[in-house]
Amino acid sequence: MKRRDLLKAGAPLLLAPWLPGCGSSSSPINGGGPNPPLGSNNIARGLHVSWTSDPHTTRAVTWFTDGLNAPEGVVEFGQGAFSKTARAAASQAYDIDVLTHRAQLTGYDPEQPLQYRVRHGGDSLSATYTLKPMPRGAFRFAHFGDHGTSEFSRLVREGILRRGVDFVLIAGDLSYANGDQPIWDTWFNQVEHMSASLPMLCTAGNHEEKDGNGAAFKTRLSQPGNGRYYAYDLNNVRFIVSTGGAFIADGTLLAELLWLETELAQAALRRARGEIDFIAFAQHFTIWTDEEGRSPNNPTLVLLEENILLRYGVDLLLVGHDHEYQRSHAMAFGQPRETGYVQVCGGGGGVGIRSFSGQSAWSASQHLRYSFIEYAVKGRSLKAQTWAVDTPDLQPASQLTLIDEFELIARSPQARNEAVMPIRDASTLMAQNGANWRYVEAHTRLRNAKHLHQAIWHEHA
Ligand SMILES: [Fe+2]
Ligand SMILES: [Fe+2]
CATH class of the missing domain: 3.60.21.10 (Metallo-dependent phosphatases)
Known part of the structure; x- marks a missing residue:
């Protein structure tokens, strides 16, 4: 039996009992560390770190709270002590009563590890996390x-x-x-x-x-x-x-x-x-x-x-x-x-x-x-x-x-x-590609719709 058929027929992996079902929000969390239950408006969860500017000297910290009335969130951070704070901006996540909180960390030594934690209200603190410095070379x-x-x-x-x-x-x-x-x-x-x-x-x-x-x-x-x-x-x-x-x-x-x-x-x-x-x-x-x-x-x-x-x-x-x-x-x-x-x-x-x-x-x-x-x-x-x-x-x-x-x-x-070439404008780009724009747009829409259909029977069956 081919591997694809194994997945379709037996689906031992896709039917594992710990897997969250499609559409469920109450599935057990198996991602690693402890996670608070949904429904707490001052508990930061779903923390993720990225950058929106320089990858060495800035960090964006983003997280969620449930409901739409969380107290303002603050990131406390520093290197050895939580000596700095960054206030978060909150906005509603798409189509759900969940707030997304975003804070920018700057002004730290980019060559040293950085510790941070998130506070909502007076006494709701997240765990402390450590960010490695981004290397300058390799x-x-x-x-x-x-x-x-x-x-x-x-x-x-x-x-x-x-x-x-x-x-x-x-x-x-x-x-x-x-x-x-x-x-x-x-x-x-x-x-x-x-x-x-x-x-x-x-x-x-x-x-x-x-x-x-x-x-x-x-x-x-x-x-x-x-x-x-x-x-x-x-x-x-x-x-x-x-x-x-x-x-x-x-x-x-x-x-x-x-x-x-x-x-x-x-x-x-x-x-x-x-x-x-x-x-x-x-x-x-x-x-x-x-x-x-x-x-x-x-x-x-x-x-x-x-x-x-x-x-x-x-x-x-x-x-x-x-x-x-x-x-x-x-x-x-x-x-x-x-x-x-x-x-x-x-x-x-x-x-x-x-x-x-x-x-x-x-x-x-x-x-x-x-x-x-x-x-x-x-x-x-x-x-x-x-x-x-x-x-x-x-x-x-x-x-x-x-x-x-x-x-x-x-x-x-x-x-x-x-590979150093002049930048082409829109009409040149389209003409050189021989692209019929209406065809391209129609095909892309069809592709996206087809992929959604495939996903329903293939990935969540
Ligand atoms: Fe995809
Ligand atoms: Fe995919």
Whole structure:
């Protein structure tokens, strides 16, 4: 029996009694540390740390309280003593009586660990968490997508904590709330044992669209830029994060495309000047895939996006969406090409595992395993290791298993120069891509609708 059929027929994992059911807000929390019950208006829960500005000298702390009348929240922080405070701004999370609280921590020594805790009212204090300083040179991060609330989701987070990386990038499809907002609360409560102490940056997936076209995503996370598509430098890497069209209903797809063109052109120029060594592009959707039923590619992204990535020499494409692990050779338009990008699909982040229809020439490694990828950036070298958190027959494992590793060496000066190109305007971009805008929009809407349908029978059956 094929693995996919095993999952459908026996579903020993998907029917495990501890799994929160779709639509339930009272499921047991299995995310790690103690979590308060829902219903307390002055207890901070679902803490997660990120940055909206400089990754070294600022931290955004975000959390939730239940109801709409919580007292003002304050983050007490310092290095050795809680000598500073940051007041939080509160706003309502999308479509539920939950408040999101956001505070910015600044003015600390970025070379030293930082302790913080959250206070609501006089005596309601959270636990104390410690944030590691962000390294100035070599650093490591983890990447996965398609997380959900399963035991494998928990194993992925625990594995990442065990590896001791500096931050985590989740490539979309986070909670699979699909319009049922309390699932977001369950998800953040479960994730807290990782996200309260490890900065977490996210991309938007097609499942984030199902909550008010990204409204839950935007009202519950604190991220750079407009919170949907954004960019930041971390030492010698420029990270550029796209929605990949997940929020097409907001009418900003063309604006985002022009933003990508500009961002990538500037990043390529800065790389040629030696200010950065790598351009990493993150979004939810694969461009090329061998997943059964989705291969060979996402035609909209091939038409619109891939030539922009190739024009400016994106080094690494970090994605999810397809529920497996698949890593490409350097590639372009579905064929290996030395000057192309390496796509890494980390869709085995916990919600489920699907199947492959084959292995294309561009695919360097592929596994039907629950897993995450760890990247170590050191100068002109970027080494990656992929860790499975399960056994080969998809049972939870107590050990991490290395299932793939590869290294990217930064482009040569000549290759960097070749990727320095003028920024194109909208009409040029559309004409050169040969794109019929109405077709692209219609296809993207159809893709998003189809994925929702698939999710209902495939991931929550
Ligand atoms: Fe997914
Ligand atoms: Fe997806």
